[in-house]
Amino acid sequence: MANSTLVFIILGLTLAAFVWGRFRYDLVALSALLASVMLGLVEADEAFMGFGHPAVITVAAVLVLSKGFERSGLVDVIAEQTLKVGERLVLQLLVLTGTVTVLSAVMNNVGALALLLPVAVRMAREHDRSPSLLLMPLAFGSLLGGLMTLIGTPPNIIIASYRGAQTGENFGMFSFFPVGVAVAAVGLLFIVLVGWRLTPHRQGQSSAEELFDTDNYLVELKVGEESKAIGWTLRELHEALEETIPVLAVVRDDKRRAGHVFHGSLREGDILLVEGGPEEMKLLEDKAGLSLGAEAEEDEADTAKQQAQDEHKQTKQGRKTQDKKKHGGVDTEGLQLVEVVVRNDSMMVNRTVVQLRLQNQHGLHLVAVARDGARLKQRLREIRFKPGDVLLMQGDEGGLSESLATLGCLPLANRNLTIGQPRMLLLSIGIFALAIVAMLTDLLPAAVALSTAALVSLLVGVLPLRDGYQAIDGPVIVLLAAMLPVGEALDTSGGAALIAEGMLTLGSDWPPMATLVALFMLSTLLSNMINNAAAALLMAPIAASLASGFGLSLDPFLMVVAVSASCAFLTPIGHQSNTLVMGPGGYRFSDYWKLGLPLSLVVMVVAIPMIMLVWPL
Structure with a gap:
């Protein structure tokens, strides 16, 4: 069997695995690399050269610098x-989307x-507005901003590195800027003036209370004289129930202790603030002997429940309640609740709360999932x-940020803006500026400078x-390092030439601009099914073969791939930014193309003439 055929089989299976999504993309890429080695398509001595490739090193350095900007x-x-x-x-759309577009030009867009x-x-x-109107434009703005500079997005770094391998000279830091800034500006205007009208308006998502409907689940239960739960810890309570029912707090001696930090044994008279529905209440009554609190029984549960709901709402908004009539002046401090969204690379993906041991290992208490x-x-x-799930968590305020970072979650509602030290802020800007100067003056290559x-x-x-180590996105690094040799195998086996030859045959009578359009559409479609970096890696050799077949300059073909590989606007799986806003925005899979398709067409209409102007054929 010809090597080119073997490469096509491996790539076909790899693409199918990417789209299926059952296994994480770094594992799929590594499997493709090892299969290529075993079939003789990649030399064993060169299999892991990708981990030292300048493109991979540059991406890792950019991730660290981006974290430094945040920290400072x-x-x-x-x-x-x-x-x-x-x-x-x-105006909100313009400022939010414009800000993320500019930031994405100088730091990782995710x-x-x-x-x-x-x-x-x-x-x-x-402003009592659905986040769905803001979040999809925000995600798409982050993709547009990455088009403007070398470090804005991994496809740019990959294309620049590929050009260096082919011609001996990489694209520079601002080689992408003339085309990228035109595309980003027009795309931003389209989103702000027209595109947002194409996003779904999800009612009822403007507040945490409405999203999780906590009011209907908040109940106070009392440990009675004959309760089985007397002497149990909360962990033993969960084991007895064989269920993780959130206990938000334990009230004892007129003091409220957050459930995630209560490690003592339950006593008679304790009151548990519990999140649960009728089934959970029945389970707690049957297996633990818990019943409605005494005050709730006296007032037919109405007054007590309403008070608990009010306190719970205020706590979720990060405020202490001033009304302490209930339970003789209960202290509500310490009930730190926060909403988070699960990232694509989170260790939580495809795992359960039991497998993660959130309470024991991370000090977090899962309350609800949306x-x-x-x-x-x-x-x-x-x-x-x-990925994209929105979780309501409870944890210590001091260690919350570290725990969420370890798990791979982003805080949503309760993230407080913390202004860094002015000295560190200026240092981070100065260090980055010196690296850019070194790159622009050819004093140092991009990978070394960054x-x-x-x-x-x-x-x-x-x-x-x-x-710094946590900032480096391991799955992306493995993906790039593994797919680089596989992409080279597509070129060396003649597979890229075969694809290009087929396109040349079909479009022999087409003008070169039509071929660029076809290349743009093919790369965009691929980018929406798999990681954009993988799309750039696979399309670069095909673009080079097309340029060679036409006898034209390599640069415009590579630029088309760079832009189109970052246009993952059609699906939530095409880019991490799209996935991150899916849960908080309440989006469905089919929502993305309604704005994404016209935006992709706008980008193509602007990008191809600009590419031909800046990088003549």
């Missing part, structure tokens, strides 16, 4: 000003979105988390070493 407070300063924009929706996502959610709730804009009704212990900047940031304390 640079982005928080911008985000704080963004919240002052006013009530007009168009990182830029992650920083502005809580701002957008807060803005929507303050998916596709609605609270899940199934038992918490049975839920397997998916790696040096990342190292200096760690040495001077802009970013702690631990945070």
